[in-house]
Amino acid sequence: MEARPVAALPAGSQWRYEPKWDGFRCLAFRDGDDIELRSKSGQSLGRYFPDVVAALSALRSRCFVLDGEIVIPIERRLSFEALQLRLHPAESRVRKLAAEHPAVYVAFDLLATAHDHTVVLLVDESFAERRRALEEFIAEPGGDALRLSPSTADRDAALGWLDRLGADIDGVIAKRADLPYLSGSRDGMQKYKLQRTADCVVGGFRYGTDSNLVGSLLLGLYDEAGLLHHVGFTATLPARDKPELTRRLEALVEPPGFTGRAPGGPSRWSTARSGEWQPLRPELVVEVRYDQVTDARFRHGTTLLRWRPDKAPRQCTFNQLPAPGDGALTLLEAGATARPNRRMG
Secondary structure, three states, rough: OEHHHEEEOOOOOOOEEEEEEOOOOOOEEEOOEEEEEOOOOOOOOOHHOHHHHHHHHOOOEEEEEEEEEEEEEEOEEEEEHHHHHHHOOHHHHHHHHHHHHHOOEEEEHHHHHHHHOEEEOOOOOOOHHHHHHHHHOOOOOHHHHHOOOOOOHHHHHHHHHHHHHOOOOOEEEEEEEEOOOOOOOOOOEEEEEEEEEEEEEEEEEOOOOOOOEEEEEEEEEEEOOOOOEEEEOOOOOHHHHHHHHHHHHHHHHHOOOOOOOOOOOOOOOOOOHHHOOEEEOOEEEEEEEEOEEEEEEEOOOOOEEEEEEOOHHHOOOOHHOOOOOOOOOOHHHHHHOOOOOOOOO
């Protein structure tokens, strides 16, 4: 199932609410001793998360399909960077990372299981029925590596997650309790994310691909020691403004740009050109809209709202970002205690 972005969390008795976890969406399949983890795009994830495979192998059920999210908690908060580090070609490196920071599979739907050696498909059942089946299915042998995602019919409680957990969850998912599992559709599920704003220093810029005009602005915030750290970018620049803006930026080019954490260079996903960036004197300030912060950086590209000539660059600090909450694991521990499942299959 896909989720449709919405500007407000829907209300009504037909809706059930869950946290939107900051991880890798993953379908988990088991057929006897064979376990497969598959991303939303169909890529195999099992070799990168042997700890999750081991947790699912410990379940008594020998046949199932789960829908859920792989997350990695570090100091009780979820780290998307740690997930990305797992996508490494060397098995030894993956196992070392798994030992240092084990992953957790957060289950939020059950699509198939088995009873008396007969496969039982649940995709045509309502979410309310599938949820009841999932709560009975989740087994204690998975330990801390397998968790049941909280689900509530209380809209205010779901919105309270956002207030209590700060930036530790990605938003709230709303699911229609009366609909079946609509694979590939956005009709039965919606996602609500908080949109926040911040004033940032323009510490550098990148030229557009095959262009001599600016393509994106590199954003920075000051820490308590006065160091300017790269926190993200914005590429929502009107084409008509780019020639004059490029001239303005080029007049400010001066190293180092960022005195703390700097933008990365070329990677296996980028060209040498796209990895290059021009450092600027920290004189320009912009207000941007963002949706999520991960590891003290904007997780996605931001939207440029306006220039702030009235704002001093040194006023652009990390204090603008939401304070850490109780930790995302609080929800899993308080609201999703796993139940032992019946032996199935």
